[in-house]
Amino acid sequence: MTAAVTSATAIRVQGLEKSYGKLAVLRGVDFEVARGSIFALLGSNGAGKTTVVRILATLLRAEAGTATVNGFDVAARAADVRESISLTGQFAAVDEILSGRENLILVAKLRHLNDAGGIADGLLARFSLTDAGGRKVATYSGGMRRRLDIAMTLIGDPPVIFLDEPTAGLDPEARIEVWKTVEKLAAGGTTVLLTTQYLDEAEKLADRIAILHQGRIIVNGTLAELKQLLPPAKVEYVEKQPSLQDVFLALVGDDGTHGTSGNARSADSGKE
Template identity: 75%
Template sequence: MNEKNPPAIRLRGLEKSYKDLRVLCGIDLDVERGGVFALLGSNGAGKTTLVRILSTLLRADAGTATVNGFDVAGRAARVRESISLTGQFAAVDEILSGRENLVLVARLRHVADPGAVADDLLARFSLTGAGARRASTYSGGMRRRLDIAMSLIGNPPVVFLDEPTTGLDPQARVEVWEAVKGLADNGTTVLLTTQYLEEAEQLADRIAILHEGRIIVDGTLEELKRLLPPAEVEYVEKQPTLEEIFFAVTGGSERGRPARRTAPSEK
């Protein structure tokens, strides 16, 4: 690894407990710059705890973590300058219009020409036509897209999206997926936590599975597929889905095994 250009995120031996409950049990992880890195895990796996540590909202018990080359414990202010965090629920002011929300955040961050920044982000996230409307009139997908747009003001190199599609309907989820793809296309490093297997499959360049406080696999989707035996082929080859991989590596149910595909018997 070239330390003059360190990974966007690096974790070594990261641990966190709440009294007797061990949530993170020695996490080692590198997230390269650019693209979408998905952290996949069930509810309670420790995904949000990890994001809170990386965003300086929570202290680890042991180990080290750096974001954009800065130690999260020793240089928290520089880390906060480098990141943006979008949680599970859209943090928009519903009384203000979409454009006013963006202008407000731009002014708080002392960005030059807040109006121009707001207009650019409205266009980028396909919200120009709704920019003058109160955010309270927005659909769930529109609010989430506005929330992500607000998080990009100041051009942070690293963005944390903590289960960004929780509670959204399928159409709104697709809208958010398109927004996330746009972030990666523009060179932003996105750490996405999700419990939706299809979401990780659709968006991520690399995927890590967090299970019982540990990273148990880390790789591209194709690399993860190779963890399972080759699909049985009679007439049609069925490649393992990410859901099957997840249950296989976490020791889950038989859903983790590739299904056997056969053709109907010929009469």
């Protein structure tokens, strides 16, 4: 039985280094994540985001530096770290042959938890999947699969979860579904470390944002703090035009239902 961890810091990374052959991927990475917050690790493809997550999840060993998760050193207390975390990778790790409920029951049994069926039903309700719980996952949309995948990571109530590019390849509606799910997790006290290459995703979700570039954290702060790095904005009158996202959500709604009454006209409907 591991001791309860009361520190306000859920994740602490200091001087982390990792190379693949002659390629130095991480060259002294430092950051901290407050308990119950959403921390976005932002960077382009190949920046080292997944490498950081794999080290924190004890799937990879760093060559230098230290890291603790939930108060446990990832190198010295790997078993305790694994009991404290859950990881959702870039692709939904769900069994398409099974139903959503069966997927959840399977994971609960693998974790030797009592009342696997009750746990599954509770998570289906929490993630608005009750009506689809009996269907095979092969029939699920991308957003539903990702919600089920995240639900599976919460079995056992891990205090820290890692989401590695959770909306990669999803359509706009599915991305919004995942965003709402992540916000609910943090509101419930779960610490979320989110890696993404989508700027709007980090802006929407994160309490703090760190940018990983060429193996180092080049900036780390709140959105307001990061915006202060640029010259102050000039106040000018500009007629705001709707963005493509505004148009999309107005037409289909953020839950996939029609957002406007009547039939939308096509862009060329006025042509003779």
